[in-house]
Amino acid sequence: MWDIIAPFLPGSGPVRSAFTAGRDQPVQKKGFAPVFGRAAISSYKMLPGDLSTSGETSLTVIRLQMVIMSRFADIFRDCFKRYAANHMFSADRKNPLYESITQDWTILRERDSLTGWMNEPLLQAFWAEVHEKWEEWFNQEYLSVCRREALSRNLDPEEVFVQGNWLNKSPVTDEEYLHKDPGSRPITGARNDAFATFRLQAGITSSEMFWVLGVQVKAVYRYRSRGKIRIEAPTSILLRYFMSNLNDLNYFLEQPPSGTWLLQKIMGIDPAFKQSQLSPLFGSTKLSSYNFAAETHSCPHFARRLASIFARELPHEPQIYWQIRECVEDEVRARGLDVKTFWEEGRWNG
Structure with missing residues (x-):
């Protein structure tokens, strides 16, 4: 590096x-x-x-x-x-x-x-x-x-690049916030809730947001509890970068395939696979399979990451479906359930 x-x-x-x-x-x-x-x-x-x-x-x-x-x-x-x-x-x-x-x-x-x-x-x-x-x-x-982040903290960017003194613990006043250029406004835990804004703009789940920003849930709540205090500089720089470059999220979060695509690929591998088993394969219940597989619906939140892994690995590892299925059946057994009944009824609870 x-x-x-x-x-x-x-x-x-x-x-x-x-x-x-x-x-x-x-x-x-x-x-x-x-x-x-x-x-x-x-x-x-x-x-x-x-x-x-x-x-x-x-x-x-x-x-x-x-x-x-x-x-x-x-x-x-x-x-x-x-x-x-x-x-x-x-x-x-x-x-x-x-x-x-x-x-x-x-x-x-x-x-x-x-x-x-x-x-x-x-x-x-x-x-x-x-x-x-x-x-x-x-x-x-x-x-x-980085320069916009420094300006948001009322610091000289070139001096910050030399010393790395990013700290500014002063609360952000309403006047200060409004008079800043929109691109260099301070990011705080409370001010317009930048985390929620980012999550909505990016179209990602809360858990995906925590992962891509490299923060824990408790850190976000700590930022929110501090109200008008600026969040830590590395997190603020990363959040500010992604809000200007949403496409770069693809480096961390692959776009999941549709349920229609998944069902087609899985049935091509396992002709005995049923549409009603799609959601159970990805950790949910039989009832949600039909919406999951509908052409008009995007990949549901519960399946996004595993579906992305399936799509990424399938061209190089054709056994990925059977590997996922084996993991599902291991989980079913760990819950004390019958595997045959699980695939028939699609329930994770007995």
Whole structure:
């Protein structure tokens, strides 16, 4: 993570990295934590040593880092596909080292092997373009959110990027809130309830919201109990980012398939499967199966995550249906119920 974003940190100046040549002035690691809403001194805990694979951090900060890495991965993937289409020799196209099957940020771990077919001039041109696009997104999208967060706290963004002093414990007055630019208004636990607004805008459940923000339920209630006090900076940055970039939620929460699609795929695998068994397979009762399978209905909340897993894994793991079914039947037995009766009656209670 550090090696990739170091060239783009505020005030970093010239940097030697895996992606740029002729830049040899190192960046101080204390500039790492502030862009995630943490104090500069926390950088040394988040980046404890060159041999460490992970430092001390919070789930919310990890979510912020995943946003950056996922966006960088998309840029890398798009550029790589274009360069491969335009410059790769036909013989190299058959080499598995030059083809990635990963669809997430982990493609960046394969960057050296994937670009192994490029000669030096082409490689430098490739990384120059990727680097330029990374820098453009990081400055114009991500850091702009951080700057708006600093302004919402009545702080100088550039000073915050140096010191990481994000704290402002002063209550937000009505006058202060209304006179702020809409994009840099403070986010508090009570003011227009940003959590509820975000959940409704994103069309997600409360549990999905807690997970994607990396917060516990008690943390949200604590924010609400503090009324006009600003929420913690990392959570506020992430919430502010998602409210401006709802599509990036797809990095964390895949869009679930419809019940119609699920039923069609499952019946193709198991012809004996009945429509009335659809909801029981995903943890609900027989009565809700018909609405679940209706073309006019979206995937119900109780099935969203498991349905997404099914859709994601089916192309690579055709046994996913039978694996889910086995888990369902294990749960049925654990509740002291008869499996045959369960599939007939679709009830989780005896």
